[in-house]
Every structure is written in C-alpha cells, then in structure tokens.
Amino acid sequence: MFGMVRDPVCKVKIKKTEASATSEYQGKLYYFCSEKCRDKFDKDPDNYR
Numbered sequence: 001m002f003g004m005v006r007d008p009v010c011k012v013k014i015k016k017t018e019a020s021a022t023s024e025y026q027g028k029l030y031y032f033c034s035e036k037c038r039d040k041f042d043k044d045p046d047n048y049r
C-alpha cells in the first residue's frame with residue numbers, strides 16, 4: 001500500500017506518517033516503529049539492510 005514501509009529491525013509494517021523514528025544510511029531513509037529500533041539499526045546498519 002502506498003506510504004507503507006517496513007521497519008528493518010523488527011520487520012513490522014508501518015505508515016511513514018506514523019513512524020516514531022527515522023534514520024538515513026547511505027543516502028536511503030529508513031523508518032522505525034520506535035526509537036529503540038532506530039538505535040539498534042544505528043549501531044549495526046549493515047545487519048538490517
């Protein structure tokens with residue numbers, strides 16, 4: 001569906017507008033359900049792409 005993205009850490013689908021956190025990595029923007037997931041991603045982004 002338009003505007004839906006997958007949290008790369010916990011794999012849940014969320015709406016971009018409802019993302020609690022975002023992070024940019026290598027020019028791509030990632031969306032997360034929570035800041036916890038974003039922190040995990042930031043520590044080891046290659047593990048979640």
Ligand SMILES: [Zn+2]
Nearest residue numbers: 007010033037
């Ligand atoms: Zn998450």
